[in-house]
Amino acid sequence: MSERPPVEQNQRILVALDASPQSVAALRAAAELAALLEAELEGLFIEDINLLYLCGLPFSHEIGSYTAKRRQLDNLALERQLRAVAAAIQQAINQVTTQTPVRWRFQVRRGPVVDELLAAAQNAALMSVGRAGRIRRRSLGSTVRSLVDQSRQPLLILGEDNRLVYPLILVYTGTPAAERALLFAARLAQRKGSGLRVLLWPRDEPDEGLAELEAQVRARVGDVALTLIPVRHDGSVLAALRSHDGGTLVLPGEQSALVAEHTGPVLLVP
Numbered sequence: 001m002s003e004r005p006p007v008e009q010n011q012r013i014l015v016a017l018d019a020s021p022q023s024v025a026a027l028r029a030a031a032e033l034a035a036l037l038e039a040e041l042e043g044l045f046i047e048d049i050n051l052l053y054l055c056g057l058p059f060s061h062e063i064g065s066y067t068a069k070r071r072q073l074d075n076l077a078l079e080r081q082l083r084a085v086a087a088a089i090q091q092a093i094n095q096v097t098t099q100t101p102v103r104w105r106f107q108v109r110r111g112p113v114v115d116e117l118l119a120a121a122q123n124a125a126l127m128s129v130g131r132a133g134r135i136r137r138r139s140l141g142s143t144v145r146s147l148v149d150q151s152r153q154p155l156l157i158l159g160e161d162n163r164l165v166y167p168l169i170l171v172y173t174g175t176p177a178a179e180r181a182l183l184f185a186a187r188l189a190q191r192k193g194s195g196l197r198v199l200l201w202p203r204d205e206p207d208e209g210l211a212e213l214e215a216q217v218r219a220r221v222g223d224v225a226l227t228l229i230p231v232r233h234d235g236s237v238l239a240a241l242r243s244h245d246g247g248t249l250v251l252p253g254e255q256s257a258l259v260a261e262h263t264g265p266v267l268l269v270p
Helices: 021-037 051-053 075-099 113-120 142-152 178-190 209-221 237-243 259-262
Strands: 012-016 041-049 062-063 070-071 104-109 126-130 155-158 168-172 196-200 226-230 248-251 266-269
Touching: 012 021, 012 062, 021 075, 021 126, 021 155, 021 178, 041 051, 041 075, 041 113, 051 075, 051 104, 075 104, 075 126, 075 178, 104 113, 113 126, 113 142, 126 142, 142 155, 168 209, 168 237, 178 196, 178 209, 178 248, 196 209, 196 237, 209 226, 237 259, 248 259, 259 266
Parallel strands: 012 041, 012 126, 041 104, 126 155, 168 196, 168 248, 196 226, 248 266
Antiparallel strands: 062 070, 155 266
């Protein structure tokens, strides 16, 4: 490859954790990537300061999920719950890193969740997150939507039943962001010893632009085995994805709208 890819040794793979099944999936994928890229795994649990502020208000109440009973929010009880969640997360990290040995550390921060995650992700090689937090649903959670809009680091998004699947499948449009995504995906594929599927999507260009996109891809990925899949500029990339589904989807940041429409694992590269 003609340029050094955007993942280097001795960098961090950050994973946002909250003990939900989605974040455990994100942890497993982060550990796999940390091992693959010889990076350090950093687990992070954010104690939401806004929730703690809410507990201090006299009118704040919660409804029990099992009893359906209304009760006042209690700050001391919430503190105990947060400590219990942190302990459960650390136990999960211990279990995952026993199966996938990597260098790791775990920290707890308190503050606005998105702000703390973005601050912690500075200079990280990648951030891994669960798709919907502690609520089971197919749509993106509010935290993930904010990270999709604001993160300057590659963002791996997984649901409860997701895992990293190879070969990766990349949407390539020829833009600078698409080129960064191509380099990132090629780096992972090369380390994994896997091929790479590339959807060539000219977007607003005539279909003759497919040949140019193909030439760009072949010039950038070196010896990675490629499967090139042309998509007409007026065609549906989602339809093409459904026809060639099975791998982790790699998207350039400008195609972030596809994250919400794709239910499988997604790696978004800004």
